[in-house]
Amino acid sequence: MIRVTKVLVLASGRGTDFQAIVDHQTMGIFKGVVISGMICNHADAPVIKRAQDSAIPSFVIKGVTGTQFPTSMAKEEARTAFDNRCLELSKEMRTELVVLAGFDQIVSENFVEACKFKIMNIHPAYDMDRFGGKNMVGNKVHEMVLKSDVGYSGCTIHYVTNDIDGGPVILKKRTEISRSDTPESLERRILKLEHLAYPEAIQLVADGRVRVDESGRRCFVDRYSDSWDIDWDLRQQSYIAREREKE
DSSP states (O other), rough: OOEEEEEEEEOOSSSHHHHHHHHHTTOOOOEEEEEEEEEEEEETTTTTHHHHTOOOOOOEOSSTOOOOOOHHHHHHHHHHHHHHHHHHHHHHHTSSSSEEEOOOOOOOOHHHHHHHTTTEEESSSHHHHHSSSSTTHHHHHHHHHHHHOEEEEEEEEEEOOOOTTOSSSEEEEEEEEEEOOOHHHHHHHHHHHHHHHHHHHHHHHTTTTTEOOTSSEEEEEEESGGHHHHHHHHHHHHHHHHHHHHH
């Protein structure tokens, strides 16, 4: 009997990463992974309709991003209230993994500690030391990459800790940079990588193939034993072929 890992997704915007994760479920690519719900912190975000169209339970909880607060303490209180509600829903749905997919809000320390090494995030850069951290979001990341001397970029999936973008890395994928690249063209190419990488990382965690070392700073990932990589790549071909047909 296959053990089932229930996943709760937190998203804020267009929801393309969320859609890719859901597609891996509906196409039968995942094994033992079920998307139990999606929480959004913006009432007008397109990701909400994506969840509804896919019959994924969705919850809108007002967040702190884009809202003015009289004091920093009031903002943190609102953040804590948001995260506490997320934790309540997570317990109700008995989820074991929280996935941040284009989520534009920093989670509180209480949330991180309550779900230690059970929260994943994706960042649109390969080199997290140079292009990760506070305020490194959206096209700003790609602009910084293109201004640098690196010849490639990509995406990184990591566990969330209280060190912004500093949690142990689960998986990376990369793409070469061309002279004609703009922040927009690089974003589009990296998004395609994200849509492949995030489901893979989720499946690796669900299969018990990701272990955090004693320091809490590094992941050991077993992608290759028992031909796991070959099996996954074969299963994901149906998704890759479908996306190519759309181009």
